[in-house]
Amino acid sequence: MCAQRVNAKLPARGGVGLKADHYHRILNDKPDMGFFEIHAENYMGAGGPPHGYLEAIRRDYPISLHGVGLSIGGADPLNKEHLSRVKDVADRYDPGLFSEHLAWSTHDTEYFNDLLPLPYTEVTLQQVVDHIDEVQTFVGRQMLLENPSAYVIFKESTYEETEFLREIVKRTGCGLLLDVNNVFVSATNSGGSPEDYVDRFPVEHVQEIHLGGHAPETDELGYPLLIDAHDRKVADPVWSLYARTIDRTGPQPTLIEWDANIPTWDILAYEAEQADVVIQSHIEAQAKASEMRGDHVPSA
Amino acid sequence: MSQAPDSIKEKIALKGFGVPLQDLQSNMQGFDMFSDGLMNPAVPVPDGVVGRDGHPSEKRYGVYRNNVMASLIDAMAANFPAVHDLVGRDYFRALAAEFVRKHPPEQPVLSEFGGKFSEFIGAFPPLADYPYLKDVAALEWAWLRVYHGPNATPVAPDVLSKIDPAKLGDAVFTPIPAHRLIYSRFPLSEIWKQNRSEDVGGVTPEADQVILICRPDMDVTLTGLAQDVAAFADLLFFGKTLGEAAEAVSSSYKFFDLSQALGCLLSARVFASVDVKA
Structure with a gap:
């Protein structure tokens, strides 16, 4: 079975989240797409159509595995049964990348189905580090940790998020998934600068980028309150921030997240192509700069 | 310093190496407080969870309250589409909200959420005149288990x-x-x-x-x-x-x-x- 599959490694191109609405289109047309990302929790049944479609799609495309339920940032011990199901999905589909969130979703056995924020303190740092150690050891793969979108500020935080992430990487050897829309959302919501955040981010550990759409609202004081809704196109300022990010990280696999009000395949694929355009113009600009410096460019 | 409740002591019993006990306790209390209001709008915004002016913000914390309830109700609507259509959208969302508060999910796979919905409907007094709804929910739950079965x-x-x-x-x-x-x-x-x-x-x-x-x-x-x-x-x-x-x-x-x-x-x-x- 595995011998029939394409290589697991994700190319530094645009990719999209795999949606049931698009299964048939993908299998019938085999569109040119860098990769598909799946939510681990959607493929945890024993059998049935979701696995049937994913098996077929995995033959032609690399996939990245994105967990939303491990509650890495929580104060409780990890749910061992769930961790074991994550490993099963990883073993079954051999994803090129595996990621989870700097967030929590379970507390006292209740699962809240949202990526909830945590204060950044010495205590939460140790909790997150312990959880990532446990995940990486059990699943047997490196995990990428994703920066969250935040709507609130914790008074007790003693770390900047970028420093918190840097410290986690240092202590666990995990990689990072940089969600550029989350950067824009969190920075706007807290009154910070998204550009500064990207400039301070430990980019040398980034292995994947996420882009998605957000909904603009305001809080009771009239300040902007952006909601990470994943229900529309990527906003123009987020595309600009993405170009700035790619200049720092170099080309990276880049996912378009569109999870609600799911568009037609063509609209979604077009968004992924825009990521390819940004990556391509970065590569061309690099080549031109290198030429102007008179660097030796080896022939292909 | 006041004595920590026993439940918090139990939760942190296995931790505590290198971190002052007081910090662990206040950390656990922070997660308790943030959780308490997620499904209960009557609970005020937790202390220390603030907006740009440094004061607790109902609107900002409310984003999480809304995400939690709306997404779990959406999951119920996806799992029980016939019940949804039979009672209508507004009624279903109110019904599912009651259910979610009484039986919140205990694990993250949402296609496995709602196993007690049929029983809940059967014991829900306002629906006593619609006894078939309980069976429709049981059928939809069975359908889901068969769909995702081996x-x-x-x-x-x-x-x-x-x-x-x-x-x-x-x-x-x-x-x-x-x-x-x-x-x-x-x-x-x-x-x-x-x-x-x-x-x-x-x-x-x-x-x-x-x-x-x-x-x-x-x-x-x-x-x-x-x-x-x-x-x-x-x-x-x-x-x-x-x-x-x-x-x-x-x-x-x-x-x-x-x-x-x-x-x-x-x-x-x-x-x-x-x-x-x-």
Whole structure:
């Protein structure tokens, strides 16, 4: 079975989240797409159509595995049964990348189905580090940790998020998934600068980028309150921030997240192509700069 | 310093290396407080969770309250579309909100959330005049379990022609794992056709229905079974031989037709294997 599959490694191109609405289109047309990302929790049944479609799609495309339920940032011990199901999905589909969130979703056995924020303190740092150690050891793969979108500020935080992430990487050897829309959302919501955040981010550990759409609202004081809704196109300022990010990280696999009000395949694929355009113009600009410096460019 | 409640002490009993106990306690209390208001709008915004002016912000914390409830209600609507359509969108969202607060999910796989919904509806006084809703929810839950159940290849409908007729009475029928039987006093197959736009095969009795839900390949199929056929199927699924099952059912249902019952179950493709007991 595995011998029939394409290589697991994700190319530094645009990719999209795999949606049931698009299964048939993908299998019938085999569109040119860098990769598909799946939510681990959607493929945890024993059998049935979701696995049937994913098996077929995995033959032609690399996939990245994105967990939303491990509650890495929580104060409780990890749910061992769930961790074991994550490993099963990883073993079954051999994803090129595996990621989870700097967030929590379970507390006292209740699962809240949202990526909830945590204060950044010495205590939460140790909790997150312990959880990532446990995940990486059990699943047997490196995990990428994703920066969250935040709507609130914790008074007790003693770390900047970028420093918190840097410290986690240092202590666990995990990689990072940089969600550029989350950067824009969190920075706007807290009154910070998204550009500064990207400039301070430990980019040398980034292995994947996420882009998605957000909904603009305001809080009771009239300040902007952006909601990470994943229900529309990527906003123009987020595309600009993405170009700035790619200049720092170099080309990276880049996912378009569109999870609600799911568009037609063509609209979604077009968004992924825009990521390819940004990556391509970065590569061309690099080549031109290198030429102007008179660097030796080896022939292909 | 005031004494920490016992529950917090228990939670942090396994931690505490290198971090002052006081910090661990206040950290756990922070998670407790943030959690408490997520499903309960009457609980105020937790201390220290603030907006840009440094004060607690209802609107900002409210984003999380809304995400939690709306996404879990959406998950219930996805799992129970026929119940949703029967009671209407607004009623369903209010009903699901009550359910979510009473039985929040205990694990992150949402296709496995709602196992207690049928029971909850049955015990929900405002719905006492709609007793069939409980059964529709049970059918939708069974459908979900069969949809996500293990794959298995069913035997061909003509499998019995390969068995020595003299030994047929000793045949044991193993069902595919993705199957369920749902019993109801209401015409579920009609309700299903109208609300899920899927056909239901087999017989359609006017009342007292049994529906066989199974997934012989990728598609879930529903088959209406007469009472005697359902009783027969149940015995075979339980591991009784064909002879034992037929005898037991014949004694309760005098018009039981064995060949018709077998034909019905074999064409539903619910059996993974048929073996003659040694």
